[in-house]
Amino acid sequence: MVWVIIKAVVIFTWALITVLYITLLERKESALIQDRIGANRAEVLGLRLNGLFQPFADALKMFFKEDYIPPFVDRPFYLAAPILSLVFALVPIGAIPLADKLSIDGREFSISVIGSNVGLVLILSLLSLGIYGVVLGGYGSRNKYGLVGGMRATAQVISYEVALGLSLVGVLLVYPSLNLNEIVYMQNRYVLGGWVPLWGIILQPLAAILFLIAGMAENKRVPFDLPEGESEIIGYFLEYSGMKFGMFFVADFVEVLLLAALFTTFFLGGYNPPYLFQDGFHFPWGGALLLSPVWIRVIQFITFNIKLWIVVWFLLLVRWTYPRYRFDQLMDLGWKNLIPLSILNIIITAGIMAVIK
Amino acid sequence: MKLFWEAIKGLGITARHLIVNLWKFSLYYVGLSRDKGVVTVEYPEERRETFPRVRLRHRLLRREDGRLRCVACFMCATACPAECIYIEAEEDPDHPLEKRPRQFLIDLGKCAYCGFCVEACPEDAIRMDVHIPELAEYERDNLIYDIEKLTKK
Amino acid sequence: MPGGKRIKIIIDGREVETEAGTLLIKAAEDAGIYIPRFCYHEGLRPDGNCRMCLVEIEGLRKPVPSCMTPVKEGMIVRTNTPALQEHRKKVLEFILTSHPMDCPICDQAGECVLQDYYFDYDLEDRRYLEDRERKPKRVYWGKNLIYDAERCILCRRCVRFLDNVTGTRELGVFERGIHSYIGLFDGKKIENDYSGNLVDICPVGAITDLDFRFKMRVWFLDRTPSICPFCARGCNIEIHTNTDRLRNRFSSQRVFRIKPRKNQDVNGWWICDEGRYSYKFIDEGRILHPMSNGRKITWEAAGKKLREIIGNEIRVYLSAWMSNEELIYWKRLADLLQWKVSLVKRPDGDEDKLLRVKDKNPNTTGAKILGIKEERGNEEVSVVFHFPEFAPEQRIKIGIFTNEFPDMEGWELILPAAVFAEKEGHWTNFQGKIQKFQKALEPLGEAMDEGRIGEFFAGAFGIELPWDRQEMEREFLKEYKKWSGS
Structure with missing residues (x-):
């Protein structure tokens, strides 16, 4: 139990710091895409480092802003919404393995907060719960724009939840396990003379694309940001300010992190870099580099982070490239394209699996 | 399908901007290049060059003998559509030009920067060639500039 | 030469009827045709030295100066031909060689x-x-x-x-x-x-x-027709004021100069220096608030103070600087309240043959018409207008003044009054002419004109007597008719 708490603290701290720097990446990346520099003024002890400390300045600002609660709101819902939103975004991260299990004195020791055997189902269910934060935020604000924003969010998230789940079914068919660690193990196999890893993105390319699109829609970020639409159509957090708005804001980026982590786990071979096995690297050209188990875990953790950041980078690139969908287009994309395609993917995958068997 | 390729192309454009700018700016940041790559002007340290004809804060000019060029003819105050110029004239006892301003105030809070005063001046005594755009004050009254502030370049 | 023979001439194709012997320039001006001039002035003898007013007269070979030419029956005059314009341009160029x-x-x-004519006729560079x-x-x-x-x-x-x-x-x-x-x-x-x-x-x-x-450029000045208050002549004047907002932040000067207004019957074209330069009192040293024994109070408190004196014997010393309307209003008020009324005025001064008369007040005649006499009383309370020096000593003194004076502490109540430039009304000059002065400025501070102060008195004593200046003007005209008829 103590270990779980320690792991929780360490891993969620890692997650939140990563999230802070995702915000910085977002600012810097968008700036460079638009030929700007981006925030570079935050200064610690005379060091600016082109804005490396900006996330902390942002966080401090959020903390010290006036915590204003409009007089007309439905207080319990209003207060609960941002917390729910953040918690349901953060908890699934605890189920993602950041490195392989470690055996110390004969005890199995997973490098994730929740070493569950049904991690995938857990994550999907928690993701579905995240909608409560949004809906309660819109409803509790007692503001018609907020409410409409919340309704849009519900419709959108529920629609894409289907596509998201169905796209993972294909993955499950290829890697028949609900345990995320198992899925990662099963991706660490190599074909074509041991050169190409059997990652999800290679076995299930269509599922990868569908998962990415559906995941972005779940995130409610730019091409799919109808529930928020900060500057134009106004979303569910209209009546929020200060730290409460900050929580929504952080939840947003935690979801980005979560999506990237899930994509890494399901489609990019998880924490394993290519050619790393239980006892060290075994390269296809015949070489081998044997390492102690702890070093292997360290390399796995670093690899996981690198993959994660690449996916985050791509997500932000998408976010700063496309304009927003119209709501009917959004629904068309979800129900008429993604879901049929994911069902198609399941049928084809299942057929191929049946033939191989 | 065409839509899909267009979407990929779009990603390519943003990615190209990102990578090119990142490369250029990184070189600039470590001092290997003078090309910043981005359009940002980092304002307090860097300034964009103002155009020579830009109209900013006023300046009162002096003659060669140090006397103000202004003879308090009120032409600028007459031309001023914002009525922001206040002049008090007085006799200049020792100079062949008999008149000089005792007080010359411009309420820059009211000024519309139209430049009519410069056009109207028969003595070329007022110009708007101080290329300083900063005019922030905590008190409105601090924006009323007197001769001392107006003669500073 | 009044009463002369009426004759007809033609100026610029218009038939103009005028008196024989009038100067051509004057005849044209009366008919609304302005002939440019430098040296000619209606009030002075013509000199004919500037050559600006030359006109063409049919039958004469050369243009003639209209300021030196009396009209003649059947004259046909042209004042604005191209040749004359060219001529005026030459005159101006000649003047501007050394201007x-x-x-x-x-x-x-x-x-x-000179500026105006340059823009009208010349507009050329210097040669x-x-x-x-x-x-x-x-x-x-x-x-x-x-x-x-x-x-x-x-x-x-x-x-x-x-x-x-x-x-x-x-x-x-x-x-x-x-x-x-x-x-x-x-x-x-x-x-x-x-x-x-x-x-x-x-x-x-x-x-x-x-x-x-x-002090000021002339085009910033607002001009209001008014009457000079400094003697019983009632010279017609113009008050030139500037109440620009930014200017008033830095300077309290509102009146910049006094100019005469032409009125042949009263002052001709001139005013005396006393009338011209004595405008400073309008802006300087004014009483801005009601005062009680030298302390600032509000109008409300002043009303309360007034109610304290009800029941006493009261004499009102109206002043010869009040307008006809104000005098008649105050006389009514005094009659209703059974107060005694008398007149105070500035002492007589110098006079000369031209304009200035002995009586240094604008409206002595008006007071005379209303039968207000100069007399002193011994009542418990005296209400004094404008001239604190006339107040009886050792009594309750209430003053209605415009400007500050040395011992204001001795006064039970001082109410700030508007000066003549801050109100409108009529004065009757020593010839018995009723002349109107107009409001050029808003009253300074909390000052009010004497009519309003009268209304304030009426209110304080519970009397319904609204101040309606036009009504009072009609009332005064009735009195005036009675007086001038007798």
Whole structure:
């Protein structure tokens, strides 16, 4: 139990710091895409480092802003919404393995907060719960724009939840396990003379694309940001300010992190870099580099982070490239394209699996 | 399908901007290049060059003998559509030009920067060639500039 | 020559009826045709030296100066032919060979006829290449007069004014040709009582007024017709004011100068220097709030104070500076409250043959019409208008004053009144003429005009007597008819 708490603290701290720097990446990346520099003024002890400390300045600002609660709101819902939103975004991260299990004195020791055997189902269910934060935020604000924003969010998230789940079914068919660690193990196999890893993105390319699109829609970020639409159509957090708005804001980026982590786990071979096995690297050209188990875990953790950041980078690139969908287009994309395609993917995958068997 | 390729192309454009700018700016940041790559002007340290004809804060000019060029003819105050110029004239006892301003105030809070005063001046005594755009004050009254502030370049 | 024979002439194709012997320029002006001029002035004898007013008369080979030509039956005159315009252009060019281009520092700019004519007829660059003639600038002529010989166009209006009107003859033309200038005769300074008029009649900025010099450009001034209050003549004046918002933040001066208004029956074209330069009291040293024993109080508190004196014997000392309407209103009020009424006024002063009369108050006649007499009483309470020096000692003193005076502590109540420039009304001058003065300014501070103060008194004593100036004007006219009929 103590270990779980320690792991929780360490891993969620890692997650939140990563999230802070995702915000910085977002600012810097968008700036460079638009030929700007981006925030570079935050200064610690005379060091600016082109804005490396900006996330902390942002966080401090959020903390010290006036915590204003409009007089007309439905207080319990209003207060609960941002917390729910953040918690349901953060908890699934605890189920993602950041490195392989470690055996110390004969005890199995997973490098994730929740070493569950049904991690995938857990994550999907928690993701579905995240909608409560949004809906309660819109409803509790007692503001018609907020409410409409919340309704849009519900419709959108529920629609894409289907596509998201169905796209993972294909993955499950290829890697028949609900345990995320198992899925990662099963991706660490190599074909074509041991050169190409059997990652999800290679076995299930269509599922990868569908998962990415559906995941972005779940995130409610730019091409799919109808529930928020900060500057134009106004979303569910209209009546929020200060730290409460900050929580929504952080939840947003935690979801980005979560999506990237899930994509890494399901489609990019998880924490394993290519050619790393239980006892060290075994390269296809015949070489081998044997390492102690702890070093292997360290390399796995670093690899996981690198993959994660690449996916985050791509997500932000998408976010700063496309304009927003119209709501009917959004629904068309979800129900008429993604879901049929994911069902198609399941049928084809299942057929191929049946033939191989 | 065409839509899909267009979407990929779009990603390519943003990615190209990102990578090119990142490369250029990184070189600039470590001092290997003078090309910043981005359009940002980092304002307090860097300034964009103002155009020579830009109209900013006023300046009162002096003659060669140090006397103000202004003879308090009120032409600028007459031309001023914002009525922001206040002049008090007085006799200049020792100079062949008999008149000089005792007080010359411009309420820059009211000024519309139209430049009519410069056009109207028969003595070329007022110009708007101080290329300083900063005019922030905590008190409105601090924006009323007197001769001392107006003669500073 | 009033009462002369009526004759008909034709000016610019229009038939004009005028008196025989009138000067052509005057006849044209009366008919609404303005002939440009520098030296001619209606109030002075014509001189014909500027050659600006030349006109063509049918039958004459050359143009003639209209200011020197009396009209003749059947004359056909043209005032604005191309040839005449060309001629005027030449006159202007000749004047401008030596006139300095210092309009920016010249006080006359904006009301300078040379400027106006230049824009009307000339608009050409200078062709004369020699240097301008250097002459003395800033010559002090006495009183408020500053003479600038360079700007002078030698029209001799000033010389003729001092000869024809005042008869003091301080000025003459000295030197010859381009070197000539107007100068004082040896040992003389201009010290007559009408010197300010020289500034008005000077067509350019050669004579400027030390009092007005560089204070304000003339085009910023609002002009309000009014009546001079400094003697019973009631000269017609114009009050020139500027109440610009930014200006009023930094300077309390609102009235900048007094100019005469032409009224043939009263003052002609002139006013005296006392009337011209005594406007300072309008802006300086005014009482801005009701006062009680030297302390500032509100109008409400003043009303309370007033109610305390009900029941006492009261005498109201109305002043000869109040308008007809105010006098009749206050007389009514006093009758209703059974107060005694008497008159206070400034003591008599100098007089002369031209304009100034002995009585130094604008409305003594008005008070006389209403039967308000100068008498002193011994009542417990006295309400004194305008002149604190008339208050009986050792009694409850209530004053309605415009300007501060030394011992204001001794007064139970002082109410701030508006000066003549801050209200409108009528005065009756010593000839019995009723003349209107108009409101040029808002009352300073919390001051009110005497009619409103009367209403305030009525309210304090519970009487319904609204102040309606036009109603009072009609009432006064009834009284006036009775008086002038008798």
